[in-house]
Amino acid sequence: MTAPPAPEMRAEGFAFAVQARDGRARAGLLQTPHGEVETPCFMPVGTKATVKAVLPRDLAELGARIVLANTYHLYFRPGVATVAAHGGLHRFMGWDGPILTDSGGYQVFSLADTRVVREDGVEFSSIYDGSRHVFTPDLAMAVQEALGADVVMCFDECAPGTATRDEVAAAVARTTRWAAACRTVQTRRDQLLIGIVQGGVDETLRRRSAAELISIGFDAYAIGGLSVGERGAEMLATVDLMDGLLPADRLRYFMGIGDPSGIVDVIGRGVDVFDCVLPTRMARTGTALTRRGRLNLRNARFGEDLAPLDETCDCVACRGFTRAYLRHLVMQKEILGAQLLSLHNLRLLVGLAADARAAIMAGRFTDFTNDVAERFSAGGRPE
Amino acid sequence: MTAPPAPEMRAEGFAFAVQARDGRARAGLLQTPHGEVETPCFMPVGTKATVKAVLPRDLAELGARIVLANTYHLYFRPGVATVAAHGGLHRFMGWDGPILTDSGGYQVFSLADTRVVREDGVEFSSIYDGSRHVFTPDLAMAVQEALGADVVMCFDECAPGTATRDEVAAAVARTTRWAAACRTVQTRRDQLLIGIVQGGVDETLRRRSAAELISIGFDAYAIGGLSVGERGAEMLATVDLMDGLLPADRLRYFMGIGDPSGIVDVIGRGVDVFDCVLPTRMARTGTALTRRGRLNLRNARFGEDLAPLDETCDCVACRGFTRAYLRHLVMQKEILGAQLLSLHNLRLLVGLAADARAAIMAGRFTDFTNDVAERFSAGGRPE
Numbered sequence: 199m200t201a202p203p204a205p206e207m208r209a210e211g212f213a214f215a216v217q218a219r220d221g222r223a224r225a226g227l228l229q230t231p232h233g234e235v236e237t238p239c240f241m242p243v244g245t246k247a248t249v250k251a252v253l254p255r256d257l258a259e260l261g262a263r264i265v266l267a268n269t270y271h272l273y274f275r276p277g278v279a280t281v282a283a284h285g286g287l288h289r290f291m292g293w294d295g296p297i298l299t300d301s302g303g304y305q306v307f308s309l310a311d312t313r314v315v316r317e318d319g320v321e322f323s324s325i326y327d328g329s330r331h332v333f334t335p336d337l338a339m340a341v342q343e344a345l346g347a348d349v350v351m352c353f354d355e356c357a358p359g360t361a362t363r364d365e366v367a368a369a370v371a372r373t374t375r376w377a378a379a380c381r382t383v384q385t386r387r388d389q390l391l392i393g394i395v396q397g398g399v400d401e402t403l404r405r406r407s408a409a410e411l412i413s414i415g416f417d418a419y420a421i422g423g424l425s426v427g428e429r430g431a432e433m434l435a436t437v438d439l440m441d442g443l444l445p446a447d448r449l450r451y452f453m454g455i456g457d458p459s460g461i462v463d464v465i466g467r468g469v470d471v472f473d474c475v476l477p478t479r480m481a482r483t484g485t486a487l488t489r490r491g492r493l494n495l496r497n498a499r500f501g502e503d504l505a506p507l508d509e510t511c512d513c514v515a516c517r518g519f520t521r522a523y524l525r526h527l528v529m530q531k532e533i534l535g536a537q538l539l540s541l542h543n544l545r546l547l548v549g550l551a552a553d554a555r556a557a558i559m560a561g562r563f564t565d566f567t568n569d570v571a572e573r574f575s576a577g578g579r580p581e
Numbered sequence: 582m583t584a585p586p587a588p589e590m591r592a593e594g595f596a597f598a599v600q601a602r603d604g605r606a607r608a609g610l611l612q613t614p615h616g617e618v619e620t621p622c623f624m625p626v627g628t629k630a631t632v633k634a635v636l637p638r639d640l641a642e643l644g645a646r647i648v649l650a651n652t653y654h655l656y657f658r659p660g661v662a663t664v665a666a667h668g669g670l671h672r673f674m675g676w677d678g679p680i681l682t683d684s685g686g687y688q689v690f691s692l693a694d695t696r697v698v699r700e701d702g703v704e705f706s707s708i709y710d711g712s713r714h715v716f717t718p719d720l721a722m723a724v725q726e727a728l729g730a731d732v733v734m735c736f737d738e739c740a741p742g743t744a745t746r747d748e749v750a751a752a753v754a755r756t757t758r759w760a761a762a763c764r765t766v767q768t769r770r771d772q773l774l775i776g777i778v779q780g781g782v783d784e785t786l787r788r789r790s791a792a793e794l795i796s797i798g799f800d801a802y803a804i805g806g807l808s809v810g811e812r813g814a815e816m817l818a819t820v821d822l823m824d825g826l827l828p829a830d831r832l833r834y835f836m837g838i839g840d841p842s843g844i845v846d847v848i849g850r851g852v853d854v855f856d857c858v859l860p861t862r863m864a865r866t867g868t869a870l871t872r873r874g875r876l877n878l879r880n881a882r883f884g885e886d887l888a889p890l891d892e893t894c895d896c897v898a899c900r901g902f903t904r905a906y907l908r909h910l911v912m913q914k915e916i917l918g919a920q921l922l923s924l925h926n927l928r929l930l931v932g933l934a935a936d937a938r939a940a941i942m943a944g945r946f947t948d949f950t951n952d953v954a955e956r957f958s959a960g961g962r963p964e
Contacts, residue, residue, distance in 0.1 A: 247909070251916040253897065276884065276909040283885055284903065292901040482916075501659065502666055514636065518675040520667065526630070526659040533634040533865075533916055 205447045207417045209390040212348075214418065214449045220563035222441055222468045225555045228449055230296040230348040231388055232288065235263045237449070237470035238554045240461065240547040241298065243478065246271045247281070247291040250478045251536045252544065254293045260513060260545040261552060264296040264349075266473050269341055270305035270333075274326045278344045286346025298349035298473075301338040301380075303394075304356050304422075304453075315355070315372070335379035343386045351420065352377040354394040359427025366398040369423075374410040381414055392451060394422040399432040401439055408443040418449035421469070425454040434463055441468035458487065458550055458574040462567055465554050477543030482536045484528035487546045489573045493521070495539075500525040513545035514538065588830045590800045592773040595731075597801065597832045603946035605824055605851045608938045611832055613679040613731040614771055615671065618646045620832070620853035621937045623844065623930040624681065626861065629654045630664070630674040633861045634919045635927065637676045643896060643928040644935060647679040647732075649856050652724055653688035653716075657709045661727045669729025681732040681856075684721040684763075686777075687739050687805075687836075698738070698755070718762035726769045734803065735760040737777040742810025749781040752806075757793040764797055775834060777805040782815040784822055791826040801832035804852070808837040817846055824851035841870065841933055841957040845950055848937050855934075860926030865919045867911035870926045872956045876904070878922075883908040896928035897921065 204215035211231040218225040226237040242249045242257060244265045249257055257265065267287055272278070284290040287297050306313065306320045313322040319334030338353035353376045355369040373396045384391055393416035397403035411419065421440050424433050437452070444450055449471065452464045456474025464472060477487060486493045488508040493500070503521035515524065515538035527535030550570070557566035587598035594614040601608040611618040625632045625640060627648045632640055640648065650670055655661070667673040670680050689696065689703045696705040702717030721736035736759045738752040756779045767774055776799035780786035794802065804823050807816050820835070827833055832854065835847045839857025847855060860870060869876045871891040876883070886904040898907065898921035910918030933953070940949035 246913050246915060247906070248915050248917040251920070253917070253920065254901070255897070275913055276905070280885060280905055280909070284887065284905070290903075290906055292906070502663060504667065514638070518637070520673075522659070522663055522667070523630070523673055523675070526663070530629050530658055532629060532631050533919055534631040534636070536916055537634070537636065537920065 205445075207390065208387075208415075209417050210387045212390045212417065214447075216447060218559045220558040220561050221466065223466050223554070223558045223563045224468055224470060225558040226449065226470050228296075228470075230264075230390070232294060232296045232348050233263070235296055235471075236552075236555055238465045238551045238558075239263060239471050240551040241266050241471055241473040242544050242548075243473050243475045244291065244293075245475070246275065247287060249540075249544070250482065251533070251540045252478070254291065256514070256541060257293070257544070258295065260541060261548040262295075262544065264298060264471075265293055266298045266300065267291070267345070267347065268302070268305065269299050269338065269345065270302035270309070272299075272345060273302065273341050274324050278341050281346070282344045286344075288346065296349065297347040299342050299345050299347040299351065300453075301342065301351040301353040302333050303338070303351075303354045306333050307356055308358070319353075335376040336383050339380050339383050343384075343389065347389065349390045349392060349418075351392050352380040352394050352416075354396060354422055356396065356423050356426065357398055359398075361398065363400060363403075366396070366400060366403055366423075370396050370403050370407045373407065374414075377411055377416075378414050381416075390417045392416060392418045392420050394420040394453070395440065395444075396423040398423055399428050399436050404436060404439055405443060408440065412445065416448070418451060419444050420451040420453055422453050424452070430460075434467065437464050437467040437469065444468075456547065458547065459571060461547065461550060462554060462570045465551070466563065466567055474547075477547050478540045481539035481543050484525075484535065484539065486524075486539055487543045489546070491574065495521065495525040495528045507542055508546065511542065511546060511549075513542045515542040588828075590773065591770075591798075592800050593770045595773045595800065597830075599830060601942045603941040603944050604849065606849050606937070606941045606946045607851055607853060608941040609832065609853055611679075611853075613647075613773070615677060615679045615731050616646065618679055618854075619935075619938055621848045621934045621941075622646060622854050623934040624649050624854055624856040625927050625931075626651075626856055626858045627674065627676075628858070629658065630670060632923075632927070633865065634916070634923045635861070637674065639897070639924060640676070640927070641678065643924060644931040645678075645927065647681060647854075648676055649681045649683065650674070650728070650730065651685070651688065652682045652721065652728065653685035653692070655682075655728060656685065656724050657707050661724050664729070665727045669727075671729065679732065680730040682725050682728050682730040682734065683836075684725065684734040684736040685716050686721070686734075686737045689716050690739055691741070702736075718759040719766050722763050722766050726767075726772065730772065732773045732775060732801075734775050735763040735777050737779060737805055739779065739806050739809065740781055742781075744781065746783060746786075749779070749783055749786055749806075753779050753786050753790045756790065757797075760794055760799075761797050764799075773800050775799060775801045775803050777803040777836070778823065778827075779806040781806050782811050782819050787819060787822055788826060791823065795828065799831070801834060802827050803834040803836055805836050807835070813843075817850065820847050820850040820852065827851075839930065841930065842954060844930065844933060845937060845953045848934070849946065849950055857930075860930050861923045864922035864926050867918065867922065869907075869922055870929045872929070874957065878904065878908040878911045890925055891929065894925065894929060894932075896925045898925040
């Protein structure tokens with residue numbers, strides 16, 4: 199299959215092209231001012247400008263190409279001025295590759311229990327010191343422009359899985375209004391702005407949200423509002439729907455999915471990029487993702503197990519250490535345990551996306567999907 | 582200066598030669614079955630078979646050549662059988678270079694407040710679960726042989742700085758008796774056994790301890806019983822004394838010194854190898870050792886400081902990150918902060934020892950000493 203011509207982007211220094219398709223799965227290439235990203239791509243999460251317990255050079259070595267950082271957290275600690283004084287996040291966190299920042303919307307809605315949603319934004323209490331703040335589309339964009347990531351996100355409202363249809367509809371309306379505002383106030387031309395589609399698992403609202411965002415026009419689209427407690431079948435049906443609604447030639451980002459089978463499910467439905475804190479969070483509690491399911495290293499059965507975490511893995515942890523040693527580190531709360539398990543879990547997901555890409559390029563994505571479903575059978579959805 | 586012939590060692594596969602002298606400072610070369618160690622040499626501490634927060638490959642990259650692990654801790658967690666099942670510590674902890682294990686003596690005496698000292702050993706309660714145990718020279722040797730380090734230590738009694746002269750004298754007598762027992766029960770010929778000189782800061786007891794251990798005959802000698810609260814001048818006077826008592830052609834190991842000026846002080850008094858938990862422990866509380874003194878990164882003045890920790894340092898932390906970023910990591914309790922500060926602090930001390938070696942080889946150790954005393958003036962003794 200020959201690659202179709204890439205659409206022109208508003209953001210300068212960027213391009214995205216779908217290079218191959220296999221069924222609905224896509225292999226693509228995103229070009230950014232800080233380098234190329236082959237898709238499908240798993241994006242490690244560096245919440246506070248650090249992928250927890252992982253040195254940037256090790257992140258590059260394991261194949262990660264783009265990392266995510268959280269506007270909400272960086273706004274409060276260390277504050278925008280400190281990052282800006284470094285010339286932006288790349289220099290601040292020592293990562294030369296592409297960076298994506300979210301808008302803070304997700305945290306404002308999920309972390310604050312004393313929020314007041316207003317037409318122009320959200321008033322809430324900081325989780326750091328309880329002080330009152332207002333996030334608006336203008337502020338979210340100004341902060342993201344100062345943080346200086348390559349890819350930035352519209353300020354949106356992600357309704358929780360428990361929201362009523364009216365609440366989801368209101369969130370869709372606000373998300374559209376705020377997306378338009380973000381587009382309007384954007385001043386940097388060297389940042390790719392992503393529009394986020396909301397609407398929960400309601401088809402009508404999803405269609406509305408997608409149509410309104412496409413009408414504003416973005417270089418890339420995110421599928422937000424999923425992985426918030428809905429059933430797996432509803433989630434997948436919604437991704438199916440989105441595949442038919444989003445422009446075929448634009449990058450698609452699924453926010454927050456990190457279990458191996460779920461990743462393959464969304465790749466198979468046309469998603470290009472995804473992220474999750476799962477691999478690093480699980481690592482810090484002693485759980486390894488493997489191609490044969492999850493291993494909880496606190497389990498005594500690993501005490502004398504001289505095998506690597508995953509025989510098929512080429513990561514630092516699997517090449518040099520046994521399950522027995524890693525269990526020892528976990529049980530003794532040694533930092534090295536979190537380091538090695540983080541490197542392994544990230545390598546597994548980054549490698550899974552790379553394997554999916556290779557399968558798509560070779561036209562054998564269906565076989566790959568079946569193989570993953572079988573091998574990761576003990577995996578399941580994120581905890 | 583031509584190197585004198587190296588003395589024959591009892592341990593097979595080992596050799597030590599003093600390659601150059603400058604005043605009383607020595608540059609030497611220790612050969613082991615797992616590689617060479619150039620001295621003077623700072624030995625990072627890997628208490629529970631991990632130098633905390635540092636990957637073995639990064640330890641090698643920063644120039645560390647030999648690491649220490651603690652018999653006491655490994656005896657209880659994960660237990661000797663687990664390490665032995667790996668074929669020993671090298672494979673267990675993923676470190677191909679030389680390893681030294683202590684005997685457990687220091688921990689038995691310093692950690693247990695319910696110990697009973699007997700002629701044949703010490704009965705004490707484990708800090709892990711309170712269970713009662715007896716460590717003897719026989720057990721300490723059997724455990725160290727199973728752990729499989731290159732260099733092992735005699736089971737000794739390190740009297741605290743508050744001990745009376747009678748108590749120190751009793752500790753010296755037991756240390757001699759136990760050293761003889763360790764020599765007798767040793768079965769592995771491929772492990773270098775170090776005799777430990779005790780005697781606090783009492784000249785008569787030091788002379789007695791040294792004479793008795795030399796009479797038993799060891800391949801190398803450790804200066805124990807210092808850095809336990811004595812005054813700096815007493816400590817240095819004791820090292821001066823030891824320099825005249827220990828065989829000039831044998832490796833000398835000062836147990837537990839990690840502040841830069843103290844390290845240079847003991848190198849200048851004929852010490853070849855030393856260790857300390859200081860660099861990694863300080864790293865985990867946010868303190869950096871630098872060539873201009875210590876930096877407590879919790880101090881607000883580093884909040885906007887775009888300089889590296891130490892302009893003259895070539896470590897990963899100094900090459901890639903600012904003080905402001907490292908402070909952010911420390912304040913947010915990010916694991917990466919402990920990782921980067923550990924790499925830096927270890928690199929500083931490993932590099933300091935390497936610089937001392939170069940100065941000795943070039944016959945300019947006095948200048949080096951004066952330079953260090955001036956540069957590290959804000960350093961002081963370990964906290």
